[in-house]
Amino acid sequence: MSRFFATGSDSESEESSSADEITPKAPGTTFTKQSLLLSDDEEDTKRVVRSAKDKRFEELTNLIKTIRNAMKIRDMSKCLEEFEQLCRAFLKSKTIVDKEGVPPFYIRILADLEDYLNQLWEDKEGKKKMNKNNAKALSTLRQKIRKYNRDYETEIASYKENPMASADEEEEKDEVESGSSSDSDDEPADAKSFLKKKSATEAPPPNASKFLKGAADEESSSSDGDNEDWDSDTSESDSGSEDETGRSTSMAVNFLKKTSSEGDRHTSEKKKEERKKRHKRKERIEEEAEEEAQEEGEGEWEKVKGGVPLVKEKLKMFAKGTEINTTVVVKKLNEILQARGKKGTDRAAQIELLHALANISNENNLGEGILVKIKFNIIASLYDYNPNLAAFMKADMWKKCLDCIDELLDILFNNDKIFIGENIAEDSENLASDSQEYRVRGCILTLVERMDEEFTKIMQNTDPHSQEYVDNLKDEGRVCGIIDRLMAYLEMETKGSTEEVCRVYLRRIMHTYYKFDYKAHRRALGLQGETKSEQDAEESEGEDSAFIMDRLCKYIYAKDRTDRIRTCAILCHIYHHALHSRWYQARDLMLMSHLQDNIQHADPPVQILYNRTMVQLGICAFRQGMIKDAHNALLDIQSSGRAKELLGQGLLMRNMQERNAEQEKIEKRRQVPFHMHINLELLECVYLVSAMLLEIPYMAAHEFDARRRMISKQFHHQLRVGERQPLLGPPESMREHVVAASKAMKMGDWRTCHSFIINEKMNSKVWDLFPETQCVREMLVRKIQEESLRTYLFTYSSVYDSISMETLKEMFELELPTVHSIISKMIINEELMASLDQPTQTVVMHRTEPTSLQNMALQLAEKLGGLVENNERVFDLKQGVYGGYFNRDQKGGYQQKQGGYNRDQRGSYQQKQGGYNRDGQRGGYQQKQGGYNRDGGGYQRQGGYNRDGGGYQQRQGGYNRDGNRGGGGGYQGQNRGGYQGGGGYQGGGGYQGGGGYQGGGGYQGGGGGGYRGGYKGGYQNQDRRDY
């Protein structure tokens, strides 16, 4: 405050009086709120209003000042800008204006501005001289103000009639303005201004200096005036900042206050008297002022009591000579705690106070009980320090808290006579007597849990790439230590209930499950001797984390009553298993838990944990070479494309429609701290590679399948993205590598595929992140070889008549038995139409694969089937009464007399019998007659493509080349065999045979097969030609 500098030489009393002034007015809710008894609601609100008003009006006056300055220098654009701001500011303070009426200074500026503008407008000469911007601004401003002023016409008119001291100096005007403004205000403000005036008269030196300065410099003095006017504000903010900046300053002030408090009260009383004399007519104000004064007294008193936390002031805490015993301390403690949670309590001071109390009790040897009690409260108030649940504790605060808990635990361990529990009633506590057990209300477990949560919050809110994060993370050891100690404590008999033990176990588990146990790993590998540092040696003395996990989790499984803890424990257990490559245990546990069924009912954090576990499980499966399992486990997470969100590792950018600020906050709170993250790139890579290993052979096998499904949509998406690339450079990112590898694999080129999947880049990006890098890579190579072999066989089998396994072995660098087993498996699964020739070690291909043209024809036939079916319906509709179609379902499908068309019962394509699919009972690739061998049977199964008998594909014989069975066969169109066999496509005769394509029997086939079988019901009788 400039005033303080200006009046540096002023007497102490002046200072104190000003301080005195501050205290009552300072709507410093701090004090008023503390004096609960006296705080008057009505007054409270008034105070708030006043301060808000002050703030707004200050804003307005500031703006007005700049406008006036701009007017002086004829800067129209500035004027316009400021005017717009003014309007906005005025609009903001609308509520206040509504209550108080339009402030006169505002009206004044409006009127002045309009006059000024009009004047400028008239001045043609001046206007010409203006630059373009200004002229433009002038005209807009003029229009604006005209429009604007219409709303305030009456006020402006009244102002113009009686322009208050408009001829006065600017500065004075300001003064008056504020005076007048407060005139129209509520009385309290008035009182204040009076008070101020009075203080001005009482203490001429500062005022004089002020005026002097005012004369010297208009600007600063007016601002000074402002300062004067809004004195209360600044001082308030000051005191506020004092609160914040630290205890020491506030203490200093408090100290000051305290010393002068007695005198102050007198002086204020005196002032009050004077005031009374002077302004008797304003009795109400007086009353209020009195109240204020009283309140001020109260406030001071409270301040003295509460604000003296220094140890050396402890005499203040307890009157001198009071015998300090447990009861007194407890009373004091309660007193302090009364203020807890109230608005405006100085929380820092409170903590300090409690510390002091602890010291006192320590000094006076009041026993452990009371100490524990106080400690509990200290920790609680440390937690209270941040009122907002979303905000996180400062790291140093948290460390303090950690220390406290440590100490508390020390006490508890040293003295097992202390009995704590949250269920102990306040009055049944026993803090004093040494003879009995101490009984203290409080729950250490809750405190530790809270501490742990705060730790998580701190980690969430620290930049993970900063040194700070590392520093914070170092404390994790301490947290674990505390949890361990607590565990030990609670495990002692009678100390903790099973429920509590479960809870603390879960805490322990939560701190263990995501950490890879390197020493156990090393031990497993038999390399224990190679511990590098002392720390490692130290660590390796402890038991395996696996063992710990097992013990803790099993306890929870057995004892826990709440579902949530058990669920979490199971998930963590699985995670831990998976992390350490114990795939079967992990999988069995997951399957036994049946969590998949009901996890969607769990709360989000548990779901996140579940997702993490599934992902870990998938990665584990991948490491073990269970590609399919890996894919299945990761499918859910990856297919949504929101892996990041699902794992709680970051928020996705979404528009605000889907998520408002509140939700975002909640989601932020759920995030997993960075050190527990699962590498998303690794995850995606594992998923894509698994998908590649599954999808590429599948695609090759089903190249011509009309309705093949995708195994992995995401993988296909990546492939498409890769294809869309206009220029194909060497792969850069992980995805590009996988896409490139997939392309190579499609051609059966395993070497290229291998070089794309495993290389420097991919190693550093992905594979090196696995603990057993080498194994994983070996597994991958092997898988790539195997799957490439399969792909190769699928893709190129049609080119070979036979292929030697030896060659395959060399091509894919696999052992002969492996090749043999892969091919055998393919043959058994009917994926490959071939047989093994043992003596020569060759695979003999059977030419049964339909060519692409044949495939196409099959597809076409299928489509035509659909078409005919659709046509049927139209016809049905026409034929029947309108009920016909709707009754169809009751009748059980249309025209099913002969099992014809209807899909539901027999004869649809998808049906076993004579169906399209390969595993038909009768049909398929191996039908009764001779299976694969070329003569006889052949590709088309018995019963043919459509429906009952006959149909598109003939009953006997098929696409056989040799046509032995068909007799003559082939294209010549003899009766049987050949492409168009008996009862086949074109009826009895072959292609140009009797039936003929467009002939009488035509399409319907010779032997009552074909379509006609289906619906004799009048269809073809009526309109054969249409068919």
Place this chain on the structure above:
Amino acid sequence: MASRKESMSTPTAPMASTSSGATLDSPVKQIQIEGLVVLKMIKHYQEEGQGTEVVQGVLLGLVVEDRLEITNCFPFPQHTEDDADFDEVQYQMEMMRSLRHVNIDHLHVGWYQSTYYGSFVSRALLDSQFSYQHAIEESVVLIYDPIKTAQGSLSLKAYRLTPKLMEICKEKDFSAEGLKKAMIGFEHMFEEVPIVIKNSHLINVLMWELEEKSTVADKHELLNLSSSNHLEKSLQLLMDRVDDMSQDIVKYNTYSRNLSKQQQQKHQYTQRRQQENAQRQTRGEPPLPEEDISKMFKPPQPPPRMDTLLIAGQINNYCQNVKEFTSQNLGKLFLAEALQGHNS
């Protein structure tokens, strides 16, 4: 190749026979094309058309009795979206005027279009041919199939809309009833007009001379045995059409179902009304006023059937193509077999 063109390239027999009935009352029974026109069309396609893109142009000529002589043609310029204000009519007029100045036939007698695997039966073709035929009764559309031509046999066909279809197009009544009344099916949409290619004697003489001198080896595209590519393409296209057809049918199906449902409702409504009125009558109250039922039940919009018809026509066309192609190929295969047998 030139020598082959000299001879008549007759359209396939079945098509001609189906349309023969319709040709009788048509003003054009035969088309005579100058070799120049054919060459110009082929050149046009080779220069500008590729893949599925088609090229189009204007035919010029004269009508002599019931024979349409096409003596010249010129292409429509390819124009992109950039010059959208390009005026085609203006261009055509300009072109024809210029041609008249050099004493070439300048009468507009139709237009030509290239095709991709015989897929030309489309709405666009129908519309433009309709407008041509509407304005100039004799006009035809020539369909040039470059793919078949590349396989060794010139494929050029002339089509006209049948009078029945003209009627329908004039009335713009494409509802199912309208088509039924007109007794029009996909077979009756287009009529094919036989084509004769004729050259002047001078050119014939030149040909003879050239043939003797020509050192170019005969190309035997005609004997190409590979079939699957062409068939696959055709099947693919055919399949697409079939899909379209299915969709159309489903659409029609829904329509008829809606219609019958509505009729049912209407029926119920009138019955209820009648009952009510009868009751009222017994009670001696005045009957309820007859409301406009058609207002209450708006009949669903019947789907236009023209597209279906066109698809059917197109499918038919494809089938003909495939059939033709396969029968030719079979012949070739036997030929090859016989040759092989002979050699070995």
